[in-house]
Amino acid sequence: MSDSTLSVSQVSLVYPQSPNAVLSQASLTLAQGQIACLLGASGCGKTSLLRCIAGFETPSEGSIYLGKIQAFGEQQVLPVERRRIGMVFQDYALFPHLTVAANIGFGLKNSQIDRQQHASIIHDTLRLLDLSSEAKKYPHQISGGQQQRVAIGRAIAPKPALLLLDEPFSNLDLHLRERLAHDLRQLLKAQNITALMVTHDQQEAFAFADIIGVMHQGKIEQWGSADSIYRQPETNYVANFIGDGVVLTQIQAKALNVPANKAGVFLVRPEHLQLAGNGRFNAKIVSVHPQGHSTLLRGICHIEADTQIELMLRCNANQQVQEGETLSFSVVL
């Protein structure tokens, strides 16, 4: 294969007892040093895809290459322990009987790294993750955030070709997640580590990844930058799933004068609708959702007698809007 670090092509996963495919024809590629994220609701197949790449699940068809080595294909199935993949588990799965330092050093024994370097790698990893003072402690004696850093350290110490992360922030405080995702991104970029994370949290994905893959019903709906999946969603699912907004039918779009994006999707986000006293359209507000920094409004816009469109609008937090009120707005695209 090419010089990509990870190349997944046409991978499907079907369990004999269930009619629906867990994964169908999923493809993606990652170049050296790239950081990607699989984003989707629970049950969309994102974790299954991650486990196929790691080798815990065997796909029904397709192929997976790690660099030039075929990890899965018709010719061979490479066992997990020979794939040189690091993985951070959702509950971290730290070895409870080993100290922080021993956890981080666990994988070195089976790596090609020279024995004499082991101690210095453990030392450097501890320092990198700010865990030097916890080296001799056991996993149950440290905080959740520290446990997560041990899990990351353990996964990257043997210098894996690829790092996989399965919802690594889900056990941490909500307000910390975005910050930690950003910090982890800095760290991986500095070490030039190629990584693929699975999450259901958009903010986390946006803070972490160069490339985001939105998954739905076992398919990768779109594989692209954060900006492109937000601004140029390729399917109605992606348009609805990412951010706030409403996908219009062609007739509705024509009435509101909304053009299609590159992929032919008619998407109106709240920021496209400007509230103004002399706007072209009127919306009757049906519900008001204060969000602190601003207020999200749901309104119904009557274009003709038989055409009505439900829209999402946004106003300043200090603007008082009552349910049932009618506001006028114009479309700014």
Next chain:
Amino acid sequence: MANEKDTWSHLVDTVLLEYVTNTFYLVMGVAVGVTSIGITSAWLIARCDFFGRSFFAWALVLPLAMPAYIIAYTYTGLLDFSGPLQSFLRHTFDWGYGDYYFPEIKSLGGAICMMSLVLYPYVYLLARTAFANQSASLFEAGQLAGLNARQRFFNISLPLARPTIVVGLSLALMETLADYGTVQYFGVNVFSTGIFRTWFGLGDGLAASQLSSLLLVVVLFLLGLEQFSRRKAKYVQQGGRVITAVKLNSVNQLLAQLFCVVVVMLGFLLPFIQLAYWTIVEAEQVFDATFWQLTLNSLKLASITALLAVIIALAFAYMQRFTRPNRFTASLVFLAGLGYALPGTIIAVGVMLPFSTLDHFIHEQAAHFGIETGLIFSGSLVMLVFAYLIRFLAVSLGNINTAMDNITPYIDEAAKTLGEKTSGIIWRVHLPLLKTSLLSSGLLVFVDTLKELPATMALRPFNFNTLAVRSFELANDEQLANAAPAVITIVLVGLIPVIWLNASMHSNSKTQ
């Protein structure tokens, strides 16, 4: 064949009814005894706060180290005509023989008392956990609904804890049915003694098997009850804020302390002191060559059984971990875990018959080739250890399976991504994590083997004696003091896992 048929109809005509009624009264009596002592002590420790509570929480488990047949000896020594109590009464009141009424300890009632005193910890331990973990909001809801403390106990606490209590009760009653030493020593005719007598007295294997089958029906009923209640207990488990203990006033504190002192005194301390007195003061020879030989035999048997039980349980645990869940493995493990319900006498009958058939078969086949094999398995340690394993495998199986289940599959996966093969995962991850439970389950099997009386009596090789068997023989010969050194050795070794159990439960409650 005709002869065997005669034995059975003879049994039916004469003693069968006595076996049935005595066993029934014994089981009922012990059931009342263990539930009343067990529930009361569990409630006091779990829900009442009084001085000495944490000490008694621990001390109330101690009777678990005393086999019923052992306290039967000591109470006989204490309470019979020539014992210290009656001598004291006669001396004080100047009574003679027949001048006063004194209850006979060697009776059905005596057997019920002995077994209740040492088997209540099964109910106590399980009920204590159940009471302690009940959710506080349920009782607050009860208070709001206008229930007083007594009504809250009978309408909320007890029904919620009932399945757990029934599990403990079934275990205690299985032990009651399995008992041979106490009832034999007290001369109470029940199933277990009847099976023994039919077989060794009348030499009738078939009739002994028929009796065993009858007993088995009762055992299976208890087993079903236990399994059913376990499932139910899981169902009523609840999380949330746990209820706190109520501080008792000084009068009630005194009553609570008195209750606990009396129970621990009767179930452990008094018999222990008596044994120590006999060993130190009265026994003729204590640590002579015979004693060391017996100890060596017992230790040898117990360690072989413990080692095998741990290895087999570990193999079962891996069979379940490394294969996809399937009905075959599941039923195999389920069956292997049922042996604890079988009384030693039934296992003895069940093991002896097939092994001797096999022996005779081998003997005959070998004779064709002019080889004299003799009986290979019958009366060998192999058969005895096999019987122990059937009875005690459940102990190691349960412990090791729980410990294995506590190692999440993600731990294995993490090790794999770090380049480790299966053998390395077992060696570097599983064994260090299982170490404690391997050791503790081995220890539990070790102690159970040491205490087991009927299976050892029935299956031991000719001229091979253990501490338990020898002490039983001496006690039956009215040489109670001489039996004491062997007996106190069993008790002291038996204390190790009880203390361990206490310590680990204590540390568990601390970390929670």
